[in-house]
Amino acid sequence: MADDLKEQKPAGKGVALIDGVLKEVKNLKDKALDDVQSLKKPQKTQLFKSIFRVTHDEKPRNRALGILSNVFLHLHPAKINRDAVAYNYTWGMGGITFYLFIVLTFTGVLLMFYYHPTKVQAFRDILYLEHDVPFGKLLRNMHRWAAHLMIITVWLHMFRVFLTGSYKKPREFNWMVGVILMLLTMLLSFTGYLLPDDQLGFWAVTVGTNMARATPLLGHEGPLGPELGMTAFNDVRFALLGGSIVDSNALLRAYIWHCIAIPLIAGIFMAVHFWRVRKDGGISGPAPVMLESEIKKPRRF
Amino acid sequence: MDWVQLWEITTLPDNVPIVLLILVIPFYTWYGLRQAFANDRLIDRLEADPEMAKTHHRKTQPWKPGWAREVQVWPYLLRMEFLVAIIVTFILMVWSITLDAPLEEPANPSLTMNPAKAPWYFLGLQEMLVYFDPWMAGVVLPTLILVGLMVIPYMDTNPLGNGYYTYKQRKFAIWAFFFGFIVLWLSMVVIGTFIRGPGWIWFWPGQTWDHNKLIFEANRDLPDMFGITSMLGKSLFGGAVVGLFALVTALGVHKLFTWNAFNRKIYNRMSLIQYVLLQFFLVTMMLLPAKMVARLIFRIKYVWVTPWFNI
Ligand code: HEM
Numbered sequence: 001m002a003d004d005l006k007e008q009k010p011a012g013k014g015v016a017l018i019d020g021v022l023k024e025v026k027n028l029k030d031k032a033l034d035d036v037q038s039l040k041k042p043q044k045t046q047l048f049k050s051i052f053r054v055t056h057d058e059k060p061r062n063r064a065l066g067i068l069s070n071v072f073l074h075l076h077p078a079k080i081n082r083d084a085v086a087y088n089y090t091w092g093m094g095g096i097t098f099y100l101f102i103v104l105t106f107t108g109v110l111l112m113f114y115y116h117p118t119k120v121q122a123f124r125d126i127l128y129l130e131h132d133v134p135f136g137k138l139l140r141n142m143h144r145w146a147a148h149l150m151i152i153t154v155w156l157h158m159f160r161v162f163l164t165g166s167y168k169k170p171r172e173f174n175w176m177v178g179v180i181l182m183l184l185t186m187l188l189s190f191t192g193y194l195l196p197d198d199q200l201g202f203w204a205v206t207v208g209t210n211m212a213r214a215t216p217l218l219g220h221e222g223p224l225g226p227e228l229g230m231t232a233f234n235d236v237r238f239a240l241l242g243g244s245i246v247d248s249n250a251l252l253r254a255y256i257w258h259c260i261a262i263p264l265i266a267g268i269f270m271a272v273h274f275w276r277v278r279k280d281g282g283i284s285g286p287a288p289v290m291l292e293s294e295i296k297k298p299r300r301f
Numbered sequence: 302m303d304w305v306q307l308w309e310i311t312t313l314p315d316n317v318p319i320v321l322l323i324l325v326i327p328f329y330t331w332y333g334l335r336q337a338f339a340n341d342r343l344i345d346r347l348e349a350d351p352e353m354a355k356t357h358h359r360k361t362q363p364w365k366p367g368w369a370r371e372v373q374v375w376p377y378l379l380r381m382e383f384l385v386a387i388i389v390t391f392i393l394m395v396w397s398i399t400l401d402a403p404l405e406e407p408a409n410p411s412l413t414m415n416p417a418k419a420p421w422y423f424l425g426l427q428e429m430l431v432y433f434d435p436w437m438a439g440v441v442l443p444t445l446i447l448v449g450l451m452v453i454p455y456m457d458t459n460p461l462g463n464g465y466y467t468y469k470q471r472k473f474a475i476w477a478f479f480f481g482f483i484v485l486w487l488s489m490v491v492i493g494t495f496i497r498g499p500g501w502i503w504f505w506p507g508q509t510w511d512h513n514k515l516i517f518e519a520n521r522d523l524p525d526m527f528g529i530t531s532m533l534g535k536s537l538f539g540g541a542v543v544g545l546f547a548l549v550t551a552l553g554v555h556k557l558f559t560w561n562a563f564n565r566k567i568y569n570r571m572s573l574i575q576y577v578l579l580q581f582f583l584v585t586m587m588l589l590p591a592k593m594v595a596r597l598i599f600r601i602k603y604v605w606v607t608p609w610f611n612i
Contacts, residue, residue, distance in 0.1 A: 063375045076378065079371040083362040085378045088336060091329065092385050099386050103393065123407045130404070141397035148318035149393070151422045155322075155482075156329055162453075162478050163333040165462040165471065172454035179450045186422060193420055200315075202408035203417035207427065211439025216610075222436045223610040245410065287464030288359030289344050292563060295460055298570045 075274050083286045089164070090283065093157035097185075098270065100150040104188075105263065107143040115195070117255035119248045122197040147189050154185050166284040174276040177269055184266040191258035197251060205254070206246050212237040302507040310495060314403045319421050319494050326487060336361070337466040344469060360465075415499045415512065424493025425486050431501065432592040434611055442589075449582040456579045458570040473558055473567075481586055503597075520602040522611075523595075532608060539605025543612060546591060550584045 042048050043055050054065040064078035083089065114133055115125045129136035158178065161167060167175035190208065194201040212235075213221040219237060220230040232244045242249030277283065311320060339361045347354040358364040372378075406412075419427045429438035461470040468475060498504040499512045523542060524535040558579075559565045571579075595601040605612040 060373060063373050067374050067379075073375075073379070076374045078374060080374050080378055082368070082370060082372045083360060085372060085381055086362075087381070088332070091332075092381070095382055096385060096389055099389055103390075126404055137401065138397055141400065141402050142393055144402035145318075145396045145400070146393055148315075149321075152318060152322055152325065156325065158450075159326075159329065159482065160333065163337070163466055163475070164464060165467075165474075166464060167454040168457065168460070168463040169454075175454050176451045179447060183447060189420060189422065196404055197408050199405035199408060199412070199414055200403060202410070203414040204419045204423075207417050207419055208423065211426075211430075211435045214435035215440045216436050219436070219440075222440070246408075285464030286360055286362060289340055289347070289465055289467070290461050290463070290470075291344065291348055291354060292461065292470070293348070295566070298458065 075278070077278065077282055081283065081286070084283045089286050091156065091160050093153050093160055097150055097153045097157055100146050100153060101266070101270070103146045104143060104150065107139055107146065108259065108263075110139055111143055112259060117195070117252050119197065119251060122195065122251060126196045126198070147192060150185055151189060154182050158182060164285055171276075171280045171284060174273060174280060177273045177276065181266065181269050181273060184262055184269065188258060188262050188266065191254045191262065194246070194251060194254040195258065202246060205250070209237055209240055209246065209250075212240055303509040304507065306509055307495075307507050314400055316421060316494055317400060319490065322487070323491070326483065330483070333466055334468060337468040340465055340467050341469040344467065416497060416501055418493070418497075421490060421494055424497075425489035428489040428493040428497070429589065432589065432596050436610065437612065442585075445582070445585055449586070452578060452582070456571075456575050456582075458575060459567045470563075473560075473564060477583065485586070485589055520596075520600050522603040522606050523601050524606055526601075532606075535606040536608070539603070539607065539612070543605050546588075547584050550587045550591075551580050554580060554583050554587075 053069050067073045067078050194205045213219045215222045215236050219225045220235045242253045495506050498510040524538050559568050603611040
């Protein structure tokens, strides 16, 4: 007995071990197969579900959820006027303007890596960008032309909004927000103009800020300015330039307005603008035409 | 004709966007008005046929009963946005590869650029400097332009044309906007770009810029032409002329604004404040063309001279 046992035990132990290992291997193989299977259906993985929260199949409900549960896309409603998706109503101008703003932010941040807002370095940095930085010239060109294009598209957007009467009730306020956005867009371009610190920017900004001398009440050459104690060293122009001439302080101020303050303010106004487009009932049209005979009496107080 | 110089101005990198603007504005004006006229024809038909007005879906776009009035944003809107983003990126890439951003000599306060021009989108303001003193052209008028734009929704009491293109139902509004935006603003930008040369002197397109040209313009003030010499006399006389101008313009605006029965109906909907605001902004807007004529044709510098300000 003792011998039998002695002989069998190691063998039994060995077989059981191998069996166990085989079982474990099969188990692992099954799991691996499962993983491979899951690669074929990525939408079923925990990773995918945790990121997207809804499956992306073609059910209307899931298409809607795909928009609503995404932080970037939820600016959109889930559904929209069937005629508003055609290009001819909005000309896509608001969207293009916003897209250009994003392009400008992106290229602008890249430019900031190479640019120092000082009289000694600014102009050299531009030369360096143009001649040594890989794709530096393309970067600068894209930033420049996107800025010009944005001015054009913002004007066209306003033109479209006017032609479709989209500023009428209930969108009056959003039109005002828009006018401020247009002003900010132009100020962004203008402050950027000085940054290369070349003759073009210097004289443009000199001409532009010279007008500020003549601000009524607040400029030292404006009507009633001197009477209020304005001099070249305390008026609005001085505040804009950080001095009485366009020099290093003006460069620094233009830089900070251009790269930080105005983009931030414009970003906030854009958030309000888009929010209000939604809250005012989405895009205004194309709406059914109204007839003269259907005008209601105006409400009087 | 100095074609070379005209070509040089046109192809100045920073001026290329204006060339784009000159092409794109007429295109979109046409594109918008075409839809406006199509809607106007529909409106005519609906007004002629009340039965049809009850059942018609009232758009020029096709529609059949049973069609959903709304479509899903994904994919119908998002794919358009994506496509547009690709096209814009492509255009921007090609533009940036083919045309370099300008870079002049380093800034040099002792070397004046002549002409020293603002970026093209501000040339409207710079051109206004010819006609008004800096406090008007550079501060007051730009502020009024912005405020004037902002109050448009509150002055326009016409409830028609909300959310669709139309010309017929909004003639006055559309003409006023076209006049301000295209005739005044954009043409000033074009004048500033293509016509103003060294010393901000008027050179016709194709006329060679002469850097030594000096014009001894015999610009006079209106009161001087009438032989008024005392400051008090000038102030009173100028004020009277400007007041008269405002009155006549306001009457003209009123005439246009109440041109037909429909316009009078809209006029009757306006509150006093709305009407006064409208008149104020339109009369102020007309100051510019009036002063342009006075300056360019009659060589008048100031109309109203006072010890504190001149207009
Ligand atoms: C940075 C500038 C701006 C951006 C990024 C922007 C963006 C947009 C976008 C994406 C829309 C949705 C519809 C469309 O694409 O047309 C929109 C609508 C609108 N925008 Fe702007 N916009 C800007 C400036 C302006 C300006 C200058 C105005 C007018 C003075 C304006 C007035 C409006 C109004 C009233 C709507 C609602 C239109 C409707 O419901 O049909 N926006 N904007």
